[in-house]
Amino acid sequence: MKEKKTNKEIEFTDIPEGASNDIYANLKEKLESIEKFPGIYHFKFIITGGLDKIKDLRGILPDDEFIEQPSKTGKYVSITVKKQMQNADDIIAVYKQVGTIKGIMIL
Numbered sequence: 595m596k597e598k599k600t601n602k603e604i605e606f607t608d609i610p611e612g613a614s615n616d617i618y619a620n621l622k623e624k625l626e627s628i629e630k631f632p633g634i635y636h637f638k639f640i641i642t643g644g645l646d647k648i649k650d651l652r653g654i655l656p657d658d659e660f661i662e663q664p665s666k667t668g669k670y671v672s673i674t675v676k677k678q679m680q681n682a683d684d685i686i687a688v689y690k691q692v693g694t695i696k697g698i699m700i701l
Contacts, residue, residue, distance in 0.1 A: 618686050625682035635685055637675040643697015648673065651698060654691045 629635065637655070641647045651673065652660070661674040679685050692698055 618690075621689075622682045622686060625685055629679075629682070629685075631682070632678060632680045634676050635679040637677065637685075637688065637692075638701040639673045639675070639692065640699040640701065641671040641673060641697065642669070642699060643695075645671070647695060647697045650695045651675075651692065654688065654695075 639651065641651070648660075648662070648671065655675050655677060659676040661676075663672040663674075664670075665672070677688070689700060692700060
């Protein structure tokens with residue numbers, strides 16, 4: 595019997611390059627229809643790869659407000675980052691940078 599393979603940690607960068615353009619275009623469209631720019635945007639992440647990943651995230655968003663909430667079991671940390679953003683393209687640029695860090699899930 596063949597063992598079923600599951601991927602518990604799908605990374606943002608795992609999306610095939612050809613599909614990325616459509617995903618980002620869709621995200622940009624939704625952001626522009628919902629958000630008002632310039633304005634405060636709330637980025638949401640889940641850190642599953644150890645607390646050193648928070649340092650990596652702070653490297654991308656160094657001067658911004660971080661709200662950290664550890665899970666009850668201690669297996670992950672939920673992070674909200676509040677950042678002043680000028681437009682949807684700037685938000686997407688942050689998501690692309692964070693997507694290169696293994697162990698961070700983007701919500």
